[in-house]
Amino acid sequence: MNIVVLIKQTFDTEAKIAIKEGKIVADGVTQIINPYDEFALEEALRIKEKSGGDVLVVSAGGEKVKEALRSALAMGADRALLVETEGAAVDEGIVASALAKAISGLSYNLVLSGWKAIDDNSAQVGGRVAETLGLPQVNVVTQLTIEDGKALAVREVEGGTETVEVPLPALITAQRGLNEPRYPNMRGIMQAKKKELKVVTLSELGVSGAPQVAVKNVVLPPAKQAGKLFRDDVATSVAQLVQALRNEAKVI
Amino acid sequence: MNLLLTEEQLALRDLAHDFAAHEIRPYAPDWDEKESFPRSELAQKAVEVGLWNIAVPEAHGGTDIDAVSTCLINEELAWGCAGIATSIGGNSLGSYPLLIAGTDEQKERFLRPQVEAGAMAAFALTEPNAGSDVASLATTAHREGDEYVLQGRKCFITNGDLADVYVVFAATDRSQGAKGLSTFVVERGTAGLSTGKKEKKMGIRASNTTEVILEEVRVPAANRLGAEGDGFKLAMKTLDISRPSVAAMAVGVARAAYETALHYAKERVQFGKPIASFQAIQTILADMAMAIETARLLTLKAAMLKDQGLPYTLESAMCKAYATDVAMKVTTDAVQVLGGYGYSREYPVEKWMRDAKILQIYEGTNQIQRLVIANQILR
Numbered sequence: 041m042n043i044v045v046l047i048k049q050t051f052d053t054e055a056k057i058a059i060k061e062g063k064i065v066a067d068g069v070t071q072i073i074n075p076y077d078e079f080a081l082e083e084a085l086r087i088k089e090k091s092g093g094d095v096l097v098v099s100a101g102g103e104k105v106k107e108a109l110r111s112a113l114a115m116g117a118d119r120a121l122l123v124e125t126e127g128a129a130v131d132e133g134i135v136a137s138a139l140a141k142a143i144s145g146l147s148y149n150l151v152l153s154g155w156k157a158i159d160d161n162s163a164q165v166g167g168r169v170a171e172t173l174g175l176p177q178v179n180v181v182t183q184l185t186i187e188d189g190k191a192l193a194v195r196e197v198e199g200g201t202e203t204v205e206v207p208l209p210a211l212i213t214a215q216r217g218l219n220e221p222r223y224p225n226m227r228g229i230m231q232a233k234k235k236e237l238k239v240v241t242l243s244e245l246g247v248s249g250a251p252q253v254a255v256k257n258v259v260l261p262p263a264k265q266a267g268k269l270f271r272d273d274v275a276t277s278v279a280q281l282v283q284a285l286r287n288e289a290k291v292i
Numbered sequence: 293m294n295l296l297l298t299e300e301q302l303a304l305r306d307l308a309h310d311f312a313a314h315e316i317r318p319y320a321p322d323w324d325e326k327e328s329f330p331r332s333e334l335a336q337k338a339v340e341v342g343l344w345n346i347a348v349p350e351a352h353g354g355t356d357i358d359a360v361s362t363c364l365i366n367e368e369l370a371w372g373c374a375g376i377a378t379s380i381g382g383n384s385l386g387s388y389p390l391l392i393a394g395t396d397e398q399k400e401r402f403l404r405p406q407v408e409a410g411a412m413a414a415f416a417l418t419e420p421n422a423g424s425d426v427a428s429l430a431t432t433a434h435r436e437g438d439e440y441v442l443q444g445r446k447c448f449i450t451n452g453d454l455a456d457v458y459v460v461f462a463a464t465d466r467s468q469g470a471k472g473l474s475t476f477v478v479e480r481g482t483a484g485l486s487t488g489k490k491e492k493k494m495g496i497r498a499s500n501t502t503e504v505i506l507e508e509v510r511v512p513a514a515n516r517l518g519a520e521g522d523g524f525k526l527a528m529k530t531l532d533i534s535r536p537s538v539a540a541m542a543v544g545v546a547r548a549a550y551e552t553a554l555h556y557a558k559e560r561v562q563f564g565k566p567i568a569s570f571q572a573i574q575t576i577l578a579d580m581a582m583a584i585e586t587a588r589l590l591t592l593k594a595a596m597l598k599d600q601g602l603p604y605t606l607e608s609a610m611c612k613a614y615a616t617d618v619a620m621k622v623t624t625d626a627v628q629v630l631g632g633y634g635y636s637r638e639y640p641v642e643k644w645m646r647d648a649k650i651l652q653i654y655e656g657t658n659q660i661q662r663l664v665i666a667n668q669i670l671r
């Protein structure tokens with residue numbers, strides 16, 4: 041079983057985000073593998089441990105993304121491929137076509153990715169890659185079984201779950217709950233450097249074109265307002281609270 | 293600082309940090325209260341990631357990491373809980389004599405079970421009447437044919453109740469003093485080996501510290517480490533290696549206290565302002581930051597010297613004494629910054645203050661470190 045896992049490097053979920061001139065200040069912010077992609081990677085490693093094979097992690101981005109790829113290698117992936125986009129203007133469409141191009145020539149049975157990245161939350165790349173490669177796709181998957189050349193995927197739908205069966209090769213996007221990702225282990229970390237990490241550029245892949253999406257501005261969510269306390273006797277406070285809920289918060 | 297470290301060193305540090313943040317720190321107050329080492333909760337997980345005994349090399353089932361990484365890992369583990377770092381560190385302390393003087397067969401036999409199956413080790417040197425004055429120890433070992441018979445009593449032994457292998461220092465020739473000491477591996481379950489009193493301690497209460505009693509304990513001569521008479525040198529070499537780890541643990545404890553004090557000072561409002569706006573508090577925080585940074589740098593210098601095969605006894609003693617003194621001061625000041633809340637067990641800083649104290653005492657008291665330093669610089 042040859043598995044390709046698409047990963048994105050994102051800001052740490054615990055990072056303090058600062059914005060300057062409409063851009064997120066990246067300096068000094070810890071970067072991690074997008075948590076949903078980590079579920080995808082963990083699933084790939086489990087499938088490999090069960091039935092053998094090869095796990096290739098692929099990412100698009102700048103030089104710094106090599107760190108995320110090395111982490112994936114330390115967790116147990118066999119090889120890594122970086123689609124170098126340093127300095128290029130890209131959007132989800134360009135990233136997806138580049139990733140699709142990068143893996144189109146390879147032999148694989150399964151492509152896994154997170155269903156979205158926690159930074160932009162656009163949830164587009166997995167789906168676009170599947171479309172470009174002509175693969176069946178199942179999204180937001182919380183349980184995955186691979187057998188007899190098929191993938192049996194349980195996914196979240198409103199009010200419950202549904203089970204979808206697709207023939208391989210297929211693209212599956214991971215949701216929280218699929219598994220509990222492992223820590224890399226010490227040996228994995230020391231071996232990661234010896235594993236293959238290839239780099240291809242957008243032009244080598246023949247991917248060009250201007251982004252179709254332009255980010256005009258980035259803003260932080262408004263600061264949380266201080267709560268309001270009603271401190272009179274119970275009867276008065278309740279009356280005031282009801283008034284506030286009706287007239288100010290407009291929720292009743 | 294990061295500029296000086298390799299990608300692997302940083303990755304190992306991050307792993308240890310994640311492990312400490314998720315598997316150790318949340319439970320540390322509870323383990324401290326229970327005064328017992330949570331072996332069943334921790335062993336399997338730590339074995340899986342490779343943190344159960346970081347001293348064991350790849351040839352015997354572990355990972356080849358350098359001394360710098362060892363320090364980075366110890367800082368993070370102690371940032372999680374110094375009691376846990378001490379216990380896991382006890383495995384390494386009990387393994388260094390094997391790594392220095394053991395045969396391949398001895399290493400394989402006693403090290404692999406630790407990294408593969410969660411076995412534990414203890415380093416048994418101290419006795420009731422031989423603490424700083426190691427050479428005066430009273431435990432004896434007599435040769436009888438293919439065996440040695442060990443007789444004596446060790447105290448303050450980390451992992452005493454838990455160890456599967458004990459590295460025991462005993463006199464094979466009492467007339468020779470320091471030159472008459474030898475080292476033996478005694479396996480758990482050997483007839484005559486038992487543990488006595490379990491210490492009720494001020495700090496690092498998640499670690500297990502006991503007396504180890506040897507009554508006519510027979511060990512095969514094949515369990516002797518190195519030659520007869522090499523015991524003292526072996527103990528000193530072991531402590532040279534492990535002292536930067538103690539220093540790194542001190543940096544971790546200090547950092548934990550500093551981070552908490554820093555955060556608290558920004559949130560706590562008195563006289564209508566965060567206490568961090570008072571210069572008296574700022575000075576404390578600045579001193580903490582400065583001391584932690586210098587302690588870490590000195591610790592990593594000792595480790596770098598070791599990694600380059602250069603002499604490091606001086607820096608090893610320096611960083612042990614300096615970093616542990618820093619930890620004591622920083623944790624004490626952190627309690628001060630938190631005021632009454634700092635003194636309460638609701639907040640973790642009082643635990644760190646209690647934990648910091650032992651670091652000035654074990655693996656050679658800080659007075660002894662200064663003696664070592666003076667010996668080196670007056671040569």
Ligand SMILES: Cc1cc2nc3c(=O)[nH]c(=O)nc-3n(C[C@H](O)[C@H](O)[C@H](O)COP(=O)(O)OP(=O)(O)OC[C@H]3O[C@@H](n4cnc5c(N)ncnc54)[C@H](O)[C@@H]3O)c2cc1C
Pocket residue numbers: 382414415416417418420422423424425447448449450451493496501650653654655656657658659660663
């Ligand atoms: C929690 C804990 C865990 C421990 N774990 C282990 C372990 O795993 N294995 C092990 O073998 N031991 C262990 N020890 C023992 C520890 O290493 C000793 O306690 C330490 O070496 C000091 O010995 P002592 O307690 O006998 O103090 P002493 O040697 O009696 O010292 C008392 C005081 O006198 C000072 N002093 C002594 N000699 C001199 C001198 N020449 N010049 C100036 N000052 C001096 C000391 O610095 C100290 O302040 C542990 C101890 C504790 C408390």
